[in-house]
Amino acid sequence: LARFFSLFFSNFSTLFFLSWVLSENMQGSSALSCSSNSISAPVGLCCSQRPTLPFRNQRIVLENPSSLKIFHFHRNTTFPLLNCTATEEIVEASETEGLFVETGYIYSVHGLQGEVRVKATTDFPELRFSQPGRRWLRQQxxxxxxxxxxxxxxxxxxxxxxxxILKFHEINTIEQAQKLVGSALLVKDEDRPILEEGEFYTPDLVGMKVFLKETRELVGTVINVFNSGASDLLHVELLPDRNARPQLEGSASGPLVWVPFVEAIVPNIDLSKREMLITPPKGLLELNIRADERSKKERRQLEWKERKKSQKRLIAAKKILHEMEQDHIFHGFRYGEKNQRSFLANQIVDVNSILLQHALQNKKIPYKRWSFLDFVNALQVNDTLKLSKEFFSIENVEHSSIGSKVQEQGHCLISSGKVAIVLALTESKLLGTSSIPEPAGPHEEIAYLHVKALLNDSHRLLKMEDRPSVPLIVVCPAESIEYLKQLFMDHDYFSFDSEKVWFLEEEKLPVVSASQEEENKHKILMKSPWEILQGPAGSAGIVTLLSSQNLLEHLHVMGVEYIQVCSGNQEFINGEMLLGFTKSREANAGIQVFRDAGYLEEHFNIVFSIDFAKKLTKKIDKLQFKAILKPNQHVEMVEKEWVDVIPSSPNSYEFHSSIYSCLNACPPSKVCLVDITA
Structure with missing residues (x-):
């Protein structure tokens, strides 16, 4: 046994020494020098432009480039997977310039004769797989x-x-073929087909810098290209900061966006500079960017907390309605689909129960109602500024020292960002409509003509140069909010700052029954088992909207001192004179009225100081509601069945309150009036 081990180690040492000498000679031999490289994972694509409608798309030619660099030779005994006659060299990939292109990968064997199945990753399969010749395999x-x-x-x-299905030389059995499964098929990079002008290989696109064509601003870097079917897509990694320098490799990555690789969007590509210019449509670079950078776990936890909050709000709202003896509203929870029950839950939470209770209390307690006309007549003479419509022409204002001084003071408030405008578009009488109609077909332009005319008219609302500094709150019906948002976006927000524009749904109150048998019990009517019948609460609801949305506090932080609340159905609502006069009189509220219009409550232009507006939200009981008797169709639960009730006479009350009733919370000495006559 000792002689055996001695002989074994002696022969092993001799073999090791000979192997080392042979290896040194091979590395020094110039005749056997060769290059190798490491394989890059991305799929290599060739993109060629072809005309399509509406753009010229570019097709992907799947031909994967491998970044195979320098070959390091090893003995065959280290890699006994193949037995090929073409060459016996086995090489290792390293990180140098690419010399090979991946054309497919072997995913299975076929039959018993050593054939294999290959998935093509090239758009030249006939060239790569049907023509005999040398190929290369990459294995790990x-x-x-x-x-x-x-x-x-x-x-x-x-x-x-x-x-x-491919057949390789000297691969004749299924056992030999199974050793090839998982290998990638390669060809020489120099054998790639020559592309026509205007065509690009995807490897040449990956890594390119992307610039905006108009401004030459660096946008990001192409990290991959994908075929989406209709057209190729560039996967672009945006810079974390558009003004920052390009990120170094390994640094924090930016958001990823998709850019269609069509000539209309990617008109210029410079292969030598490794740059491309793009002309993206508005909003393209913002698509698919997640604003919330929190992790999935954090987002789920936040969603769970929001659901718990919603459940608590629903429980609290149901408790209040139960105390008001309105349990019939909850019948809908026992019927319908999940989305219908969710809609009912949202409606219950959104009911302004405090305002509803106050409106019902107004209905029950008779007293002398507050009159706006009597209030105006009670104002002191020195708190009233009477002007004619002609006064507001440029010539007359310049020749009036008092008027020009007051108007200049108002303009100074506006231009310095100390005024916010609340524009109520809920009761417009233009075009024969009582509210902004729901857009439909060719009448869309006509239906919104009054909105565009109002916002485009500097004389009626606000001068264009002052709009960027003025916050704007638009109050409108729920069905009009989305269209109005689109209208503002299409017109560049009519020169207002988009960050200072809000759209609020008008305040609504449930419609209640008017039963003579139960005079003091008013049931909330249901439009359907899952929808509460509601109506606009009137212009006074703007006050509660500002309170519920916490906008007053936000405006106060922005430095706003006065809030102008106006309806959009007036011939003239420019507030410079009213603002200046309110400021000069140090009043809590200022009113602009048209005597010829007969002090119509639906035409209003009022200025509140921000401090008074905040106090007003805590004095909702000062608002005066009218209970208007009207017929309303609704549904009721009768013997466990829903029944439609179609009235032949008025059967319900709708509550309405004018914004002028807010002045009931303000002493006349703190109110000023601008009275405009013909």
Whole structure:
């Protein structure tokens, strides 16, 4: 046994020494020098432009480039996977310039004669798989990419499987073929087909810098290209900060966006500079960017907390309605689909129960109602400024020292950002409508003509140069909010700052029954088992809206001192004179009225100081509501069935309150009036 081990180690040492000498000679031999490289994971694509409608798309040619660099030779005994006659060299990939292109990968064996199945990653399958000749295989051995030459004997397509069946030289058994499964098929990079003018290989696009064509602003870097079917898509990594320098490799990455690789959006590509210019449509670079950068776990936790808050709000709202003896509203929870029950829950939470209770209390307690006309007549003479409509012409204002001084003071408030405008578009009488109509077909332009005319008229609302500094709150019906948002976006927000524009749904109150049998019990009527019948609460609801949305506090932080609340159905609502006069009189509220209009309550232009407006939200009991008797169709639960009730006479009350009733909370000495006559 000792002699055996002695002989074994002696022979082993001799073999090791000879192997080392042979290896040194091979590395020094210039005749066997060769290059290798490491394989890059991205799919290599060739993109060619072709005309389509409405753009010229570019198709992807799947031909994967491998970044195979320098070949390091090893003995065959280290990689006994293949037995090929073309060459016996096995090489390891390293990180140098790419010399190979990946054309497919072997995913299975076929039959018993050593054939294999290949999934093509090239748009030249006939060229790559049907023509015999030299190919290269890339496999992983002990965690390293190894390259070996192999001879393709024949290949044929397999249409049913969308693959190719290949036969390699000296691979004749299923056992030999199984050793090839998982390998990537490669060809020399120099064998890539020459592209026509205007065509690009995807590897040439990946890594390119992307600039905006108009401004030459650096947008980001192309990190990959994908075929979406209709057209190719560039996956662009945006800079975390558009004004920052390009990120170094390994640094924090920016958001990813998709850019269609069509000539209309990517008109210029410079391969030598590795740059491309793009002309993206408005909003394209903002698509698919997640504003919330929190993790998925954090977002789920936040969603869970929001659901718990919603459940608590629903429980609290149901408790209040139960105390008001309105339990019939909850019948809808026992019927319908999940989305219908959710809609009912949202409606219950949104009911302004405090305002509803106050309106019902107004209905029950008779007293002398507050009169706006009597209030105006009670104002002191020195708190009233009477002007004619002609006064507001430029010539007359310039020749009036008092008027010009007051108007200049108002303009100073506006231009310095100390005024916010609340524009109520809920009761417009223009075009024969009682509210902004729901857009439909060709009448869309006509239906919103009064809105555009109002916002485009500097004389009626606000001068264009002052609008960027003025916050704007638009109050309108729920069905009009989305269209109004689009209208503002299409017209560049009519020169207002988009960050200072809010759209609020008008305040609504439930419609209640008017039963003579139960005079003091008013049931909330249901439009359907899952929808509460509601009506506009009137212009006074603007006060509660500002309170519920916490906008007053936000405006106060922005430095706003006065809030102008106006309806959009007036011939003249410019507030410079009213603001200046309110400021000069140090009043809590200022009113502009048209005597010829007969002091119509639906035409209003009022200025509140921000401090008075905040106090007003805590004095909702000062608002005066009218209970208007009207017929309203509704549904009721009768013997466990829903029944439609179609009245032949008035059967319900709708509550309405004018914004002028807010002045009931303000002493006349703190109110000023601008009275405009014809």
């Amino acid at each position: 051995v002990t965690g390293r990419d190894m390259i070996q030459e192999i001879e393709l004997v024949e290949g044929r397509g397999h249409p049913g499987q969308k693959s190719w």
